[in-house]
Amino acid sequence: MIIAVDGPAASGKGTIARALAKHYGLPHLDTGLLYRAVALTVMRLGLDPAVEADAVAACDFDDRLLAEAELRSDPVGQVASIVSAHPLVRASLLQRQRRFAGQPGGAVLDGRDIGTVIAPQADAKLFVKASAQVRARRRYAELHAADPSLGFDKVLADIRARDARDSGRATAPLAQAPDAAPLDTSALSIEAAIARAIEIVEAQRRRGGR
Ligand code: CDP
Ligand code: CDP
Numbered sequence: 001m002i003i004a005v006d007g008p009a010a011s012g013k014g015t016i017a018r019a020l021a022k023h024y025g026l027p028h029l030d031t032g033l034l035y036r037a038v039a040l041t042v043m044r045l046g047l048d049p050a051v052e053a054d055a056v057a058a059c060d061f062d063d064r065l066l067a068e069a070e071l072r073s074d075p076v077g078q079v080a081s082i083v084s085a086h087p088l089v090r091a092s093l094l095q096r097q098r099r100f101a102g103q104p105g106g107a108v109l110d111g112r113d114i115g116t117v118i119a120p121q122a123d124a125k126l127f128v129k130a131s132a133q134v135r136a137r138r139r140y141a142e143l144h145a146a147d148p149s150l151g152f153d154k155v156l157a158d159i160r161a162r163d164a165r166d167s168g169r170a171t172a173p174l175a176q177a178p179d180a181a182p183l184d185t186s187a188l189s190i191e192a193a194i195a196r197a198i199e200i201v202e203a204q205r206r207r208g209g210r
Contacts, residue, residue: 004114005126017110031111039079125180
């Protein structure tokens with residue numbers, strides 16, 4: 001069983017994808033980490049994320065980066081959304097994600113284009129969303145402890161800038177697949193969001209996939 005979980009920054013898709021993976025005993029891939037690893041490599045090599053050839057050169061990143069805490073920082077997220085708009089960067093990361101999705105038994109993947117591009121044949125598809133205010137509050141709570149100089153308004157502005165870039169790009173933009181079920185977590189606790197996600201996946205499975 002392949003489960004695709006997409007949605008904007010801090011919508012709760014990672015939390016839901018991890019919980020679904022645990023519930024169904026499936027491996028999980030947070031695909032945003034791949035784009036973040038490209039971004040961090042670009043930053044460390046002093047390359048320009050807006051230049052496609054620079055970003056492509058960083059796609060051959062060291063896998064040990066995937067375990068680094070800095071990967072989750074706000075600046076890395078912003079640069080990730082710049083490198084991820086390049087078609088050749090997306091093409092370079094495509095096979096790795098498809099291989100993960102194609103494991104015997106299946107997998108859960110979360111990102112922006114799992115249900116639309118990486119695994120359009122997925123057995124269940126969720127599009128997780130929440131208002132920008134709620135998402136900024138969540139991200140602020142996560143990031144403020146590590147960087148007390150980071151203000152709420154900056155986090156909100158960054159979320160909006162990333163939403164616009166991710167939805168506006170020509171290649172694999174953030175978009176709800178026509179056969180994905182929307183899940184708005186704005187007013188849901190983590191437990192309630194997970195319970196609802198499992199209900200949706202069960203309903204999609206009963207319908208024989210989507
Ligand atoms: O965790 P958060 O939602 O903040 O971001 P992320 O999932 O780690 O993704 C960081 C950036 O990578 C996003 O803003 C997207 O630009 C890009 N991304 C993408 O283009 N496609 C994916 N499947 C996953 C992430
Ligand atoms: O993966 P994504 O960036 O979409 O979001 P996440 O990392 O799953 O969640 C972002 C933050 O919001 C985390 O600190 C979650 O614990 C929190 N969250 C929440 O408060 N309520 C939810 N229903 C889901 C997540």
